[in-house]
Structure formats: structure tokens, C-alpha cells
Amino acid sequence: xxxxxxxxxxxxxxxxxxxxxLLGAGHRVISASRTKPDLAGIEHIDWEAxxxxxxxxxxxxxDGVVYCPGTISLKPFHRFTIQDFTKDFEINVLGAVQVxxxxxxxxxxxxxxxxxxxxxxxxxxxxxxxxxIAAAKGAIEGLTRSLAAEWAPHKIRVNAIAPSLTQxxxxxxxxxxxxxxxxxxxxxxxGRVGQPLDSAHLAKFLLGDESRWMxxxxxxxxxxxxxxx
Numbered sequence: 001x002x003x004x005x006x007x008x009x010x011x012x013x014x015x016x017x018x019x020x021x022l023l024g025a026g027h028r029v030i031s032a033s034r035t036k037p038d039l040a041g042i043e044h045i046d047w048e049a050x051x052x053x054x055x056x057x058x059x060x061x062x063d064g065v066v067y068c069p070g071t072i073s074l075k076p077f078h079r080f081t082i083q084d085f086t087k088d089f090e091i092n093v094l095g096a097v098q099v100x101x102x103x104x105x106x107x108x109x110x111x112x113x114x115x116x117x118x119x120x121x122x123x124x125x126x127x128x129x130x131x132x133i134a135a136a137k138g139a140i141e142g143l144t145r146s147l148a149a150e151w152a153p154h155k156i157r158v159n160a161i162a163p164s165l166t167q168x169x170x171x172x173x174x175x176x177x178x179x180x181x182x183x184x185x186x187x188x189x190x191g192r193v194g195q196p197l198d199s200a201h202l203a204k205f206l207l208g209d210e211s212r213w214m215x216x217x218x219x220x221x222x223x224x225x226x227x228x229x
Contacts, residue, residue: 004059009068011037013168017200049095053102061109064207066116067096074129092136114207119162121222148216157215164222166194189224
């Protein structure tokens, strides 16, 4: 049965890979992003955090919402400014809060709804130079568990994916040469960095009926980096 999904940030990377998977399965997909995804059949809303998010042009019920926007701001802690921390928090956390507060009534209108957020392996695995993004994504993990508890009576599930480095435009500077890709591959026990479809397939599972008894989980998707030596 076709469902209604809203993907925030479906114009590239994991977001567009997920949108393509959902459209291929016959679902209705609405994207909210700065640019319209180059995908046939997708609907588009022009939006970027921290602008106000509205329910305009959304269906009366949503079966799932995925918040993909993120940042990769890496440098020594003493070089971060308060503005750096603020920007990371606005994009990663407050943007998600704005969207979820707005669409909560639409999620409640669905029979079973699912929310998927994104954290990072750097929250549970301490990594140098990750202070700002790890702080912001740590807030996402707290938000995931808190909302999962609060929204469970409404049959709204909330889970998060915590990937390691994934080959997306956001990570372009970190994977810009064959040497950088090779070095990043070697850091992961499985011998490679992530691909957008790795996270897209997991997000699709979390949106689907197969995961109807799963909520409040932060799932590592990191090639073993977060738990293996």
C-alpha cells in the first residue's frame, strides 16, 4: 500500500538515495531542501534550516519523516568558535525540532508512523577534532530516545542511524583524492567507507512495517569502526 513520506534533504547523498528507493516502491515522496532533487515523481518544498517550517503543501497524514541535513566541521577544539557550535546545532538539531514539531499532527493521523534521524559514530566513539558535530549529534541521540518515549502512545516510532564516513557531497573534502579514500577505507574493519545506499536501505527498513516493534534505537552503521579493533 503506497505511503506518504517526507524527506528533509533529499537533493543529494543519503537523502536522494532513499527517495529513489521509496519512489521505486510506489510511495509518495515529498522533499524539503534548498534544491529540487533530480528524480522523476518527487514533490518538492523549498526549505532550509533555520527557516520556519510549515505544513503547506503537505498531505493530511505522513507515514514517515526522515531528517537528513548534517554538517562535517572538523578542527581542534580551541579553534572552534561559539558561532561554529551554534551553526552545527541549528542545522543538525533545531532544524529537526522545527520539522517534527510542525508535522507531529500529520504523523498522529497515520496508523503507524516512523521518524528517522541521523547521528554519527563520533558520538559514542570519541574522535579528535569532532567536538562540535559530536555535541550536536549527541543531542540528536537524546532527542531520539525522548521523542520515542513521548510519542509511543501515538504509535509514532523514532529511531536514529549513526553512520561513519559516507561517500556523499558533504564528505567530499575528506574523500577528494584516491589517497584519502584509501586511508579512510583502511580505518574501517570492513575495509571501506559507507555508501549512500547503505544508510538508505537501513532508513527504508526503519520506515517500513518490518520494524514496527522498534523504537528509541540508535543504530550504528559504521563498517565496524565504532565497536571493533
